[in-house]
Amino acid sequence: xxxxxAKIILSALRNGExxxxxxxxxxxxxxxxEDESLGKWLEDSRKFDQLVTDRIExxxxxxxxxxxxxxxxxxxxxxxxxxxxxxxxxxxxxTIMIGLGLWHQTDAYQHRVVEEFxxxxxxxxxxxxxxxxxxDDPQQVSGYLKSRNMLLxxxxxxxxxxxxxxxxxxxxxxxxxxxxxxxxxPDKEGLSTVHIMTMDAGPMKRLKEGEExxxxxxxxxxxxxxxxxxxxxxxxxxxxDHVLRDLIPLS
Amino acid sequence: MQxxxxxxxxxxxxxxxxxxxxxxxxxxMEAADLTQQTYLKLAKKGGQIQDITKAKSxxxxxxxxxxxxxxxxxxxxxxxxxxxxxxxxxxxNVEFEILKKANSAMxxxxxxxxxxVYRVPLALxxxxxxxxxxIARILDVKEGTVMSRLYRGKSELRNWLVxxxxxxxxxxxxxxxxxxxxx
Numbered sequence: 001x002x003x004x005x006a007k008i009i010l011s012a013l014r015n016g017e018x019x020x021x022x023x024x025x026x027x028x029x030x031x032x033x034e035d036e037s038l039g040k041w042l043e044d045s046r047k048f049d050q051l052v053t054d055r056i057e058x059x060x061x062x063x064x065x066x067x068x069x070x071x072x073x074x075x076x077x078x079x080x081x082x083x084x085x086x087x088x089x090x091x092x093x094x095t096i097m098i099g100l101g102l103w104h105q106t107d108a109y110q111h112r113v114v115e116e117f118x119x120x121x122x123x124x125x126x127x128x129x130x131x132x133x134x135x136d137d138p139q140q141v142s143g144y145l146k147s148r149n150m151l152l153x154x155x156x157x158x159x160x161x162x163x164x165x166x167x168x169x170x171x172x173x174x175x176x177x178x179x180x181x182x183x184x185x186p187d188k189e190g191l192s193t194v195h196i197m198t199m200d201a202g203p204m205k206r207l208k209e210g211e212e213x214x215x216x217x218x219x220x221x222x223x224x225x226x227x228x229x230x231x232x233x234x235x236x237x238x239x240x241d242h243v244l245r246d247l248i249p250l251s
Numbered sequence: 252m253q254x255x256x257x258x259x260x261x262x263x264x265x266x267x268x269x270x271x272x273x274x275x276x277x278x279x280m281e282a283a284d285l286t287q288q289t290y291l292k293l294a295k296k297g298g299q300i301q302d303i304t305k306a307k308s309x310x311x312x313x314x315x316x317x318x319x320x321x322x323x324x325x326x327x328x329x330x331x332x333x334x335x336x337x338x339x340x341x342x343x344n345v346e347f348e349i350l351k352k353a354n355s356a357m358x359x360x361x362x363x364x365x366x367x368v369y370r371v372p373l374a375l376x377x378x379x380x381x382x383x384x385x386i387a388r389i390l391d392v393k394e395g396t397v398m399s400r401l402y403r404g405k406s407e408l409r410n411w412l413v414x415x416x417x418x419x420x421x422x423x424x425x426x427x428x429x430x431x432x433x434x
Contacts, residue, residue, distance in 0.1 A: 011402035012383035014376075048409060049377070051350060056377050058355035059273070061266045062283050069261050069287050073254075073294040 003038055006031045010042050014049070110207045117173060117204070118215045118222040118233055124171055124180075125195050125235045126220070131182060134167035141168045141181060150179040150198075166193070176202055195235040204231050252297030260306050261290055267378040268310055274374040275318045277363045285321070289314040311375060312389045350409065353416045361411040369404030372397050 001009075001024065009028035032042045062068075133144045145168055166182040178199040184191050201207065204226065213224040224233040265286060272282035272289075292313055293306075300309050353361070362370055375381045375389060383401065387394045 008398050008402040011405055012376075012398040014380065014382065045405070048350065048405065051353070052358055052377050052408065055353060055355040055358040056270060059270050059359055060355075061269050062279070065269060065283055065286065066261060066265050068283070069265055069290045070258065072287050072291055073257060073261075076291050076294055 001027050001031060003031070003035065006038060007041065007045075010038075011045060107208075110204055111213060113203050114207060114213045114224050114231070115215055117199075117231070118213065118224050118235070119217060120173055121171075121178075121195070121197050121233050121235050122215075122217050122220045122222055125237075128169075128195075130169075131167035131180075132169045136165045138165055141165060144168060145170075145179050145181075150177060164191075171197070173199060176200065192236060197233040197235070199231050199233075201226055201229055201231045205229070207231070252293070252300070256303065257290070257294055257297060260293065260310070264307060264310055264379070265290070268314055271311060271374045271378045272314055272318070273359065274362050274370055274378070275315070275367075285314055285318055288317055292317070307379065308381075308385055308389055311379065311381070315371065315389065349416055350412055353412050357412060357416060358408075361408050361415070364411050365404060365407040369400050369407055372400045373404040373408065376401055 006028040009024055010032060013025065013029075032038045133141065135141050135144070148170060150170060164184040166184055168182070169180040171178040171180055176199055178197050181196045183194045183196065185194055207213075207226040209226055209228075211225065215222040215224070219237050220235060221237075222233060222235045224231060226232075268289060269282055269286045272285040273279065276282045276285060289310055293310065297306070300306055362373065365373075372386050372390060375386045376383075381389065383394055383397045386401075387397045390397065
């Protein structure tokens, strides 16, 4: 290594470098230690480095630069957070939707909806004071409902024995049309009215076929079951079980 | 990257990053923009930095790349290799007392006057105490090349200062820098 090569290496070193020199660097330092003029050059070079470093630290930096940088970063990162928040919200919504979808498949959900439907129908019957169409002729009642695109959904019970058909009405449950047929039966306490409602199964379509759902609210009794694409509900007040047994086409 | 970490990196390096940008652009406004741009990139892509101790190198490397990308866009790009031919002999016998008269504005102007091929490694060497190995990594050149450029660059710097430190006819931008209070 000659003096010029040593200078190139030494020029790249920083005064007070902590790393132990090795290889060419160690050799250049050794030369600087032995060669007085090279040693003087190194000393002078380091003084120059220090002077330049000191002067550079005095170079003014715009006063607001730091604030501007931080403000810029904050402004830039805000939409990112919003995007994250949006993503989390969508993810949560998707999870809820999937959860709801799965929940809707469950038996517990199906039974809860049926029970709600039955309760609402009981309320309707408690408040019932008129029918849309009055007739004791099953053909006419059936025709009336069919002409209004209403579901009859089930064969009307055999009324030849002792039943008395009163008529029908169209109800609404959560935006769905419900057909109502009223039949009066003699009972041990006189006459009792049986209300038969039919609606497309819709939200209860996963209800098990042939399974009865019983509900008692005060004096009102209700039985619901699914048959094909329809859900049927019978609501009676103080009616004997034998009447209902005759009406419900389930074993 | 956590906002608190970014804030710390801003606080620790923004001044020297700006000075480095100034050495590249030779324009205060562009230097400030470049510094901001670099930190915005840090905020966006800082998560890619696995080792936080490498954040400083990342900042200077990114700023340099941003500068060249910007310059390419404005068609002002000059190949470093073209400038590499401009080499001068390093003067050994300079009067250090003369150099001591140089103020920060003169040093900055001296840096601005020397070819970029030397100016960039010098800026990294002086501004943020990078070792020649780190400079080699930032500039993506061999360590020997960095040593050579530092040597030639320092010689150029000294020459310019020795020849101009007593000159009354300083460029306008130096006069302006001198009027600006130091940090």
